[in-house]
Amino acid sequence: MFGVTILGNNSAIPTLDRHPTAQIVTCNDQLLLIDCGEGTQLQFAKYGIRRSKLRYIFISHLHGDHYFGLIGLLNTLSLMGRTEPLSIFAPPELEQIIQIQLDCAGTILKFELTFVPLMPEYSGVILEDKDLEVRCFPTQHRISCFGFSVLLQKRKRKLLPDQAKAYEIPAAYYGKLQEGADYVRKDGSIVKNDWVTMSPGKGKRYVYCADTLYDENLLPYLKDADLMYHETTYLHELADRAAERFHSTTVQAATLAATAHVKRLLIGHFSSKYKELDQFLEESRPVFPNTDIAAEGTTFIV
Template sequence: MKITILGCYSATPRTFTNPTSQVLEINNHIFLIDCGEGTQVELRRNKIKFSRINHIFISHLHGDHFFGLVGLVSTFRMLNRENPLHIYGPKGIKEAITLQLKLSNSWTDYPLHFHELTNSDSELIFEDDKVVVRTIPLQHRIYCNGFLFQEKSGDRKLLMSKVLNYDIDKAYYKSIKKGKDVIMSDGTIIPNTELTDDPAPVKSYAFCSDTRYDEDKIPLLNEVTALYHESTFLESHKHLCYKTGHSTAIEAATIAKKAKVQNLILGHYSTRYDNIEQFKDEALTVFDQVEIGDDGKVFEF
C-alpha cells in the first residue's frame, strides 16, 4: 500500500504548497482522493500515470478539495482517454463539473460517471474482488465524507513442501488455496491448515479531512493500517476549531489512539504556520506512531 501526498495544506495554493490531493495505490488500484488546484501538475511531478486513474473520491465541495477536478477531467479528454472515469462526491458535484464542460464546449469523449453522495451514515460506495471503499461521515461546515479503503483477504498460501507429501492432483491446488480440505481417494481428509498458511494481512487506509473532533467515526477507523487525519491548527489556535470545522494535531492523535490505528499521517495545515514539524511534536504527546504529511512525500506500508 502506497500513499503519495500531492498536496496537504488548507485554503489557498502557495508557491511551494498545494491544497489537498493524494494518490492511494492499493492492491493494483490507483485511487485519486480529493483534487485541489494544481493536482495534475503534481501527478506529473510524481510520475503517476493518468491512464491508471479510474476512480476519484471528493470529500466535499470546498474549493481547496475539488477546484482542480474540471481541469483534470478536460486533460483526460485531450489525452484521448477511452476508459470510463468514476467520480464519487457530494450531491452537486455533477452540476458543478458538467456546467463548466457545457459552457466551454468540452464534453468528454469517454464515459464520465458521477456517484453523488447524500447519506449521513457510512455506506459502501465501491467494491470489486480486491478492494472495498466506504464513506466516513465527517463533521464539517458543509456535507463532508472521509473514505475508508480496505483490501479483501487474499488466498491462503500453498505450502508445497507439505502438499508434495501427498498424491494430490494439481487441479485441486486452487480450491486448497481457497481454504478447502482435501479428500483422498480412500476417504482420508487432509485438513487445509496442514497444507496452507494464512494469507498476508490485509491493509486499510482511512482518509479524514476536513472535520471537527468527532469520536463517532472511531469504530470505522478501528485498527486501520494508516489514518490520514486533518490537523489544521496547533493547540494555540484550538479556539478556532469548532466554528471552522477543523481539528488540532492533538485531537487527530487522540482519535488515532482511541481507534488503535497503526500509523497516523497529519495534514491540512493552516498556512499561518511556518514550521509543520510543530504538528508532529504536539501529536507525539498523545500517540507515538506519527508521520508528518507534506507535498511530494510518499508513505509505503
C-alpha cells in the first residue's frame, strides 16, 4: 500500500473545518508524516492513524503552520509509552526549538529522537529504508524550505499464471515465486524464477512541493511523478499577492503539473479567506484535468 492521507490542507490560520498542513504517507507497513501543523495529533485520532507505525517525520520549513503541532505530538507519543526510535528531517534550527521546550518542561522522551538537519539549498537522497527512498529539494519560499520526493519500489515480482501452470507449480507456492524463489520439481529439475515471473516494474513516486513560488526550476524533481502535491494558497486573481508572499495559485500549480507530466495533482494550503473550495478546482482543471482538492481525511493512492 502506498497512499497519502491528508490531515490538514489550510495555510497560516486554522479554521474550524480546515487544519494547517500535515500529511501521512503510508509506505506498506511504515508511516511517514510530512509537516505537522497545529492539531495534527487530534487529526491522527480523528482519522484512526496508528501512531505506533510512525517512523519518520519530515518538516518542510519553520513557518508555524507546518510544525506547531510537533511538540504536542512528541509529548503524546512519550506519554503513550512509545519506545521505538523516531527520526525528524528538518531545517537544523528545529532541534533547538524542540529541545528548549522539552528542557523547560523537564521532559525526557521515552524514545530515541534523531534529528537529521536539512541544510539550505540541499538536494539529494536523505533516507533509504527497505523499499523506500526519500529525497529532498529546495523550493522558493521566504525562508529555507524543502519539498520531498518519496519513491516506493515494488517488492514482489509479477507472476505469470499461465507459465506457472504450464510448469505444474502448485498455487500454494506462488507467494514464494513472487519473492524471487526458483521451484524445484519432484524429479529434482529446477524451474527458474524468471521463467514464471516478470520483474516487478518501476516503483511509484509521490512528490510534495511544500510552500513555494511558481518555479520551473522544480521540474526535474517533479517529472513523471505518479502523484504531486502543490500548494494553491490563492485563486489566480491574486497572483500578485501570491508572488509577494512566495506562494502559488491554482493556474500556476496546474501549469507546473502539466509541464512536468505528472499523473495526478493534489492542491492544498488554502488561505483561510476562502470559505468554499470549488473555485480552486474550476480554475485548475481546465489546465490540468486530473486535479483534486487535498481534502482532509481522504487517502489518495499513489
